[in-house]
Amino acid sequence: MAFDLDAVRKEFPILSRQIDGSPLVYLDSGNTSQKPRRVIDAMTDFLENSYAPINRSSYRLAGEATEAFEAGRRAVARLVNASSPDEIIFTKNATESMNLIARSWGGANLGEGDVVLLTHMEHHANIVPWQMLRDERGIEIRWVPLTADGQLDLTDLDRLLDGAKVFSFTAMSNVLGTIPPVAKLCAAAHDAGALAVVDACQYVPHNATDVQAWGADLVAFSSHKMCGPSGIGMLWGRLELLDAMPPFLGGGNMIDTVTLDGYTTAPVPAKFEAGTPPIVEAVGLRAAVEFLEDLDMSDIRQHEMDLTRYALDTLNGRFGDEITIYGPDDVAVRGGVLSFAFRDLHPHDVSQVLDERNVCVRAGHHCAKPLMQVLGVQSTTRASFYLYNGTDDVDALADALAGATDIFGF
Amino acid sequence: MPGLEDLYREIILDHYRTPRNRGELESPPAIETRGHNPLCGDEITLYLLVDGEGDDAIVSDVKIGGQGCSISQSSASMMTQAVIGKPVSQAYALIRRFKTMMGIEGYDEQPGDADVAMGDLEALQGVVKFPVRIKCAVLGWNTLAEALDRAGV
Ligand SMILES: Cc1ncc(COP(=O)(O)O)c(C=O)c1O
Numbered sequence: 001m002a003f004d005l006d007a008v009r010k011e012f013p014i015l016s017r018q019i020d021g022s023p024l025v026y027l028d029s030g031n032t033s034q035k036p037r038r039v040i041d042a043m044t045d046f047l048e049n050s051y052a053p054i055n056r057s058s059y060r061l062a063g064e065a066t067e068a069f070e071a072g073r074r075a076v077a078r079l080v081n082a083s084s085p086d087e088i089i090f091t092k093n094a095t096e097s098m099n100l101i102a103r104s105w106g107g108a109n110l111g112e113g114d115v116v117l118l119t120h121m122e123h124h125a126n127i128v129p130w131q132m133l134r135d136e137r138g139i140e141i142r143w144v145p146l147t148a149d150g151q152l153d154l155t156d157l158d159r160l161l162d163g164a165k166v167f168s169f170t171a172m173s174n175v176l177g178t179i180p181p182v183a184k185l186c187a188a189a190h191d192a193g194a195l196a197v198v199d200a201c202q203y204v205p206h207n208a209t210d211v212q213a214w215g216a217d218l219v220a221f222s223s224h225k226m227c228g229p230s231g232i233g234m235l236w237g238r239l240e241l242l243d244a245m246p247p248f249l250g251g252g253n254m255i256d257t258v259t260l261d262g263y264t265t266a267p268v269p270a271k272f273e274a275g276t277p278p279i280v281e282a283v284g285l286r287a288a289v290e291f292l293e294d295l296d297m298s299d300i301r302q303h304e305m306d307l308t309r310y311a312l313d314t315l316n317g318r319f320g321d322e323i324t325i326y327g328p329d330d331v332a333v334r335g336g337v338l339s340f341a342f343r344d345l346h347p348h349d350v351s352q353v354l355d356e357r358n359v360c361v362r363a364g365h366h367c368a369k370p371l372m373q374v375l376g377v378q379s380t381t382r383a384s385f386y387l388y389n390g391t392d393d394v395d396a397l398a399d400a401l402a403g404a405t406d407i408f409g410f
Numbered sequence: 411m412p413g414l415e416d417l418y419r420e421i422i423l424d425h426y427r428t429p430r431n432r433g434e435l436e437s438p439p440a441i442e443t444r445g446h447n448p449l450c451g452d453e454i455t456l457y458l459l460v461d462g463e464g465d466d467a468i469v470s471d472v473k474i475g476g477q478g479c480s481i482s483q484s485s486a487s488m489m490t491q492a493v494i495g496k497p498v499s500q501a502y503a504l505i506r507r508f509k510t511m512m513g514i515e516g517y518d519e520q521p522g523d524a525d526v527a528m529g530d531l532e533a534l535q536g537v538v539k540f541p542v543r544i545k546c547a548v549l550g551w552n553t554l555a556e557a558l559d560r561a562g563v
Binding site for chain 2: 346347356372
C-alpha cells in the first residue's frame with residue numbers, strides 16, 4: 001500500500017490543533033514525536049480497564065496487566081528483530097539505556113587505560129556516561145572524526161580501533177541526519193575485539209531495524225521518538241551478553257532472592273528492571289509499534305527520503321548562499337534532520353520568528369556540544385521530519401524563513 | 411498572543427546590530443567572568459574593572475565578548491551602558507531591578523533601588539511574555555553579578 005500522508009495525519013489528534021487560527025507545523029520530531037490516536041486510546045483504555053501491578057500479585061487483573069506489559073516487550077522485539085523478547089530491557093529513556101551499558105558492562109570490563117571509541121557526532125547520552133567512567137577509572141576515549149560533508153571519516157578506523165574495548169556510535173545523527181554504515185562498523189569493532197554499541201535512538205523510528213543483521217552487541221533507543229509515550233526507553237542486547245552483565249540499579253523486581261547477607265539476581269530482562277516499570281507506557285509503546293508496522297517501516301523511510309530531498313532542494317534553491325545546511329546531501333545516507341545556519345541570524349531568533357507562524361523547530365546545541373565545536377558553531381536551527389510531515393510543511397518553513405530578514409534587517 | 415513586536419523593539423535591535431562596549435579588557439587587572447546558557451549554548455565573557463574600595467567603589471569599565479542571540483546580546487549591551495561609571499552598589503541595585511522586571515523571584519528590591527534609572531532597559535520588559543527567552547535576557551546580568559561578587563569590594 002502506498003504511503004497516504006493525509007490518512008496518516010488524521011491519526012494524530014494534535015495535528016488538527018490550531019494556534020492563533022493557523023495550523024501547527026511540527027518540525028521537531030527529532031526531539032520527540034507526536035502521538036497517534038491509537039497510542040492515546042490504548043493507554044486510556046488500559047488505565048480505565050486493566051491497570052494493576054505487574055509481576056507481583058496473583059489476582060486475575062494483575063495477570064492481565066502483566067500480559068499487556070509483556071506484549072509491549074514482544075512488540076519491540078519484533079520491530080527490531082531481536083531473537084527473543086527477553087533481549088529487550090525497558091528503561092526510562094535511551095539515556096538511561098546508555099548509562100546502563102556504561103555502568104554495567106563498562107563497570108565490569110573497563111579499567112585504567114582501556115579504550116572506548118566514540119564519534120564526533122554523538123549525542124551527550126553517548127558521551128557523558130563514558131566521560132564519567134574516564135573520570136572515575138582513567139579509561140581513554142578516542143573519537144572518529146567527520147568528513148567535510150558530515151559523514152564519519154573512516155580512513156583511520158583500524159588505527160582508532162586498535163586496542164579498543166568498546167566502539168559506541170549513533171546509527172543516525174540527531175544533528176546532521178547522517179546514517180553511517182552500521183553493520184560495517186559493528187564488524188570492524190568485532191574484528192578489533194571491541195564491543196559494538198549502537199545508539200539507535202534516531203534510527204529505529206524512521207527505518208526498518210534488524211539488530212541481528214547489524215551484528216551489534218547492545219542497542220539503545222527510545223519510545224517517545226517513535227510515536228510512543230515518553231517515560232520508557234529500550235535496551236536490546238544479545239542474551240548471553242546481558243546474562244553476563246552485572247545489574248545496574250538494585251531493588252525490587254531485579255532480584256531472585258534477598259537475605260540479610262545479600263541478594264541474587266533474577267534472569268534477564270528482570271535483572272535490569274529494578275522497581276515498578278513504566279507499565280502504562282509499555283502498553284502505549286506496543287500500540288505505537290503496531291501503528292508503525294501497519295504503515296511499514298520501509299514506506300516510512302521512503303517518504304522521509306523524498307521529503308528530505310525536497311527540503312534540501314527547496315531551502316538551497318530559495319536561499320542559496322544565505323543558508324548553510326549541515327550534513328550529507330545524499331538522502332541515501334541521511335535521515336530527515338536538517339540543521340542549518342541562516343544568514344547571520346542566531347538560531348534562537350530564527351526559531352522565535354518561525355514560532356510566530358507556528359513552525360516548531362529546535363534552536364540550540366541539540367545535546368551534541370562536541371559536534372557544535374567540530375562544526376565551528378555555537379548552535380544551529382534544526383528542522384526534523386517524521387511520517388506526518390509533508391512538502392507543505394517544508395514550504396511553510398521556507399516561507400517563514402523568508403520573513404525573518406524583514407525583522408532583523410540584515 | 412504577544413506579537414514579535416513586543417519582543418524585538420527597535421532599541422533592542424539597534425543594540426543587537428551595533429552592540430556597545432564589545433571587546434576585551436586586559437585581565438588582570440580586569441576580572442574576566444564567563445557565563446553560559448546550558449540550554450542553548452550561548453556564551454558570554456564579561457570583563458569588569460572596578461575602581462576604589464567599599465562604598466566608593468565604582469564600575470569603571472565593562473566589556474562583553476562571546477556570542478548570543480539578539481536578546482542576550484542587546485541586554486548585555488544595554489547593561490554595560492547602564493552600569494559603567496556607576497557605584498558598585500547601584501550596579502547591584504540594577505541587577506535586582508532587572509531580575510525583578512524579568513519576573514524572577516528572590517531579588518527583593520531594597521530601599522533606594524527604585525531610584526536607580528532603568529533607561530533603555532525598560533524596552534526588554536516584553537521578554538517576560540516569552541518565558542523561554544528570559545534566560546537569554548538575564549545571561550549578561552548573572553555574569554555581571556558573579557564578576558562583582560568576585561571583585562568583592
Ligand atoms: C541520538 C540520540 N541519542 C540519545 C538521545 C537521548 O534520548 P532520550 O531522550 O530518550 O534519553 C537522543 C534524544 O535526544 C538522541 O537524539
